[in-house]
Amino acid sequence: xxxxxxxxxxxxxxxxxxxxxxLESLSSKSNSDASVTVADNISVNCEDAILKGHxxxxxxxxxxxxxxxxxxRVNKLVYVRALRxxxxxxxxxxIVGRVIEVAPKCWRLEINFSQDAVLMLSSMNLPNxxxxxxxxxxxxxxxxxxxxxxxxxxxxxxxxxxxxxxxxARSQKYxxxxxxxxxxxxxxxxxKRKQHFHYxxxxxxxxxxxxxxxVWVGEHVEVKDxxxxxxxxxxxxxxxxxxxxxxxxxxxxxxxTPLETRENICRTANAIRVLSALGxxxxxxxxxxxxxxxxxxxxxxxxxxxxxxxxxxxxxEAERRSSLGKKR
Amino acid sequence: xxxxxxxxxNFIKGGIAQDIxxxxxxxxxxxxxxxxxxxxxxxxxxxxxxxxxxxxxxxxKGRGGEELxxxxxxxxxxxxxGGKSGAGAGIDxxxxxxxxxxxxxxxxxxxxxxxxDGNLLDALGAAVKAALSNTAIPKVEVxxxxxxxxxxxxDVSDEEFLQFDTTGVPVIITLTKVGSHYIVDATPEEExxxxxxxxxxxxxxxxxxxxTKRGGAGLDPSIILDMxxxxxxxxxxxxxxxxxxxxxxxxxxxx
Numbered sequence: 001x002x003x004x005x006x007x008x009x010x011x012x013x014x015x016x017x018x019x020x021x022x023l024e025s026l027s028s029k030s031n032s033d034a035s036v037t038v039a040d041n042i043s044v045n046c047e048d049a050i051l052k053g054h055x056x057x058x059x060x061x062x063x064x065x066x067x068x069x070x071x072x073r074v075n076k077l078v079y080v081r082a083l084r085x086x087x088x089x090x091x092x093x094x095i096v097g098r099v100i101e102v103a104p105k106c107w108r109l110e111i112n113f114s115q116d117a118v119l120m121l122s123s124m125n126l127p128n129x130x131x132x133x134x135x136x137x138x139x140x141x142x143x144x145x146x147x148x149x150x151x152x153x154x155x156x157x158x159x160x161x162x163x164x165x166x167x168x169a170r171s172q173k174y175x176x177x178x179x180x181x182x183x184x185x186x187x188x189x190x191x192k193r194k195q196h197f198h199y200x201x202x203x204x205x206x207x208x209x210x211x212x213x214x215v216w217v218g219e220h221v222e223v224k225d226x227x228x229x230x231x232x233x234x235x236x237x238x239x240x241x242x243x244x245x246x247x248x249x250x251x252x253x254x255x256x257t258p259l260e261t262r263e264n265i266c267r268t269a270n271a272i273r274v275l276s277a278l279g280x281x282x283x284x285x286x287x288x289x290x291x292x293x294x295x296x297x298x299x300x301x302x303x304x305x306x307x308x309x310x311x312x313x314x315x316x317e318a319e320r321r322s323s324l325g326k327k328r
Numbered sequence: 329x330x331x332x333x334x335x336x337x338n339f340i341k342g343g344i345a346q347d348i349x350x351x352x353x354x355x356x357x358x359x360x361x362x363x364x365x366x367x368x369x370x371x372x373x374x375x376x377x378x379x380x381x382x383x384x385x386x387x388x389k390g391r392g393g394e395e396l397x398x399x400x401x402x403x404x405x406x407x408x409x410g411g412k413s414g415a416g417a418g419i420d421x422x423x424x425x426x427x428x429x430x431x432x433x434x435x436x437x438x439x440x441x442x443x444x445d446g447n448l449l450d451a452l453g454a455a456v457k458a459a460l461s462n463t464a465i466p467k468v469e470v471x472x473x474x475x476x477x478x479x480x481x482x483d484v485s486d487e488e489f490l491q492f493d494t495t496g497v498p499v500i501i502t503l504t505k506v507g508s509h510y511i512v513d514a515t516p517e518e519e520x521x522x523x524x525x526x527x528x529x530x531x532x533x534x535x536x537x538x539x540t541k542r543g544g545a546g547l548d549p550s551i552i553l554d555m556x557x558x559x560x561x562x563x564x565x566x567x568x569x570x571x572x573x574x575x576x577x578x579x580x581x582x583x
Contacts, residue, residue, distance in 0.1 A: 098331075098333070147333075147334075148331065149331035149332060149333045149334075150333045150334075150335075151333050151335070151336065176333075176335070177333075177335065178333070178334070178335025178336075178338075178339075179335055179338070179339055180335070180336075180339060181336060181339060181350050182336065218339075256342045256345070256346065257339065257342055257343075257346075259346055259348070262342070262343060262346060262348050263348060263352075266343075266348055266349075266350065266351065266352040267352065269350065269351070269352075270351060270352055273351070300352070301348070301351075301352025301353075302351060302352040302353040302354070302357055304352065305351060305352075305359075305360065306360055307360070
């Protein structure tokens, strides 16, 4: 709810406050016991030898919280998980980042973390899909793959011993993202799920929810497996395929995104902006619900960023969560 | 401002060409404008204007002031004070005189940029207009027995105030040229793609009070005339919007 810069009139303010109160009352029933603030005592059974994890400390024989958050218990480990934290990378996270430097044998990416992530040349598929040792010529041609300021989707491979974050982009679904827009939201609004790549068929757009808070909304790109393509082509056709690949980047500059796809991209992007300003968790279902709400009200796309729509989205979300609660 | 990849730049340019910008606005649509008056109690008048994430504060005082940045201040000066002869000026300077030919009020207008998200000049112009409409100049009593040579004695009233007349104050509209189209209220990403930008100040009678061109690319004179006519057309909507917002803000303030 920070940074809301809208002029709500009196009725809108009342409605928004009521919706937010309703949401608060729904959530606090489930975990009011677990929420702690700094210097709260964490109730532990003194008989067990418990492990004090992140966010806790021992004070006068009591286990006391040092963060504001929710207490989590796993076997003998007790720790406090902060609700609004900086992005904390884990292995296997899908992230979206921007290249800020082309370094020897690797690219440095900015991913909304305290450090820059590193994508090694060896963790990246070569354009032809062939597996071979990267030579000096590959290193010199790094810029033809990714340049500065390119937006890239990758996966977290792991941490190095010096704390540096390494990424890999070995599959076809990772790589450069073009023809779309990148949005920045708070990282804690993107929860870890099984799927982060979403293809919204009825709109024809790709939606990538990066765990680091960078969300990509763009035109749908068909994921082609180059190994499959190579098997299908016989040797005489290969030179033609290569020339087609080199032409495609020049073509992309000229071909425009179709109008309807562009409208859908902007609508989805605005839905994400509204949700992030209201502080709601961003998932595909919620985004689709907001987009459907805006189309059902036949709002102009830019009116989605107006005060009336904010209040409507908050009310809708309160309704949805209360109905979810009743079903259980 | 972070850089933009080639794909994103093409997306922005394509959007402007197709009349759907990245947040869904049309080329000539402004972001929602939020006006708050009376934010600085020590000043004679003040206003805060928010357009999206751009946040500016303008204050009007009877004395004192700090320096504005040179480009913004010259642009504002040109737009508000009109030409050298004083023709077409936004503020009626004669309303500021206390004693003919001797004593008058000096108005100092200061602008402060709290956060910039593109389109600073427009926001500053709107803030200055709102601050001037919020300005209350103390009423001054002139003691009658002063002879024409001496300095007349004046009694500045603390209770009674005169409202400033702001119907003549113009508003600034910045048109950013991207490709072959113009947009108003550009975000920083859109401004990074511009070839040139023309800021035109128009008053409510539809007359041009000032003109500034920024950007490296040269412009054909016919394009400038075209931009002026587009600005006049946009200014009608902006005046209505601003007047209603200022009135609402003043009403809030009074409560």
